[in-house]
Amino acid sequence: GQSLEQPSEVTAVEGAIVQINCTYQTSGFYGLSWYQQHDGGAPTFLSYNALDGLEETGRFSSFLSRSDSYGYLLLQELQMKDSASYFCAVNSGNTPLVFGKGTRLSVIA
Amino acid sequence: DGGITQSPKYLFRKEGQNVTLSCEQNLNHDAMYWYRQDPGQGLRLIYYSQIVNDFQKGDIAEGYSVSREKKESFPLTVTSAQKNPTAFYLCASSTNKEATEAFFGQGTRLTVV
Numbered sequence: 001g002q003s004l005e006q007p008s009e010v011t012a013v014e015g016a017i018v019q020i021n022c023t024y025q026t027s028g029f030y031g032l033s034w035y036q037q038h039d040g041g042a043p044t045f046l047s048y049n050a051l052d053g054l055e056e057t058g059r060f061s062s063f064l065s066r067s068d069s070y071g072y073l074l075l076q077e078l079q080m081k082d083s084a085s086y087f088c089a090v091n092s093g094n095t096p097l098v099f100g101k102g103t104r105l106s107v108i109a
Numbered sequence: 110d111g112g113i114t115q116s117p118k119y120l121f122r123k124e125g126q127n128v129t130l131s132c133e134q135n136l137n138h139d140a141m142y143w144y145r146q147d148p149g150q151g152l153r154l155i156y157y158s159q160i161v162n163d164f165q166k167g168d169i170a171e172g173y174s175v176s177r178e179k180k181e182s183f184p185l186t187v188t189s190a191q192k193n194p195t196a197f198y199l200c201a202s203s204t205n206k207e208a209t210e211a212f213f214g215q216g217t218r219l220t221v222v
Contacts, residue, residue, distance in 0.1 A: 008149075030207065030209075031209060033209065033210070033211075040216075041215070041216075042199065042213040042214060042215050042216055043152070043199070043211075043213050044213070045210045045211065045212070048209040048210065050209070087151060087152070091207070091208075091209060093206070093207045095206075096140070096142055096154055096157045096167070096206060097142075097201075097211055098154070099144075099151045099152040099153075100151055101149075101150055101151035102149075102150075102151050104149075
């Protein structure tokens, strides 16, 4: 089977940097994705890592280590609007996206 | 504009009734999915379809049914056999099952009264 672990809650100060970790167990691994979901809204795609290393998209970066079955999402220059839930998801190629339970990020002033 | 549309946004159902949730996409995607989300929880897969007239069960398919008669449409029926149907239902699509990015509809919040 497949499973993902990520912290349930994280709190950070506006303007700071926060890292949300994700560890996974899966077979046939293709890549790790990250999605953002605001309360009551739909998840939206943030990033995808298929290879080891860091992918940067504006204030958001995502990292993957395939050998450690580990990745993280890094959010810089936090803004209040970044308060949301963040999900990591595994793409195995054999099954559809499998999501973690999500990390609720609260950005405080 | 291309996108994926779910309707209705809110739905109330009496116990013992079947109800169908609509999901339509004009992205020309082959793969479509239904997820269920409970408060504070992740997304759990109900059913998915990779191609017209074909679909597979996900992790929590019991009490649900789907059809895929057209590429654009993937309706979900919540049957009376689903013991705890109150939840937020999300439909998604991707170019194919191996795609790196899924696009989600705005969701349907179902409440059993």
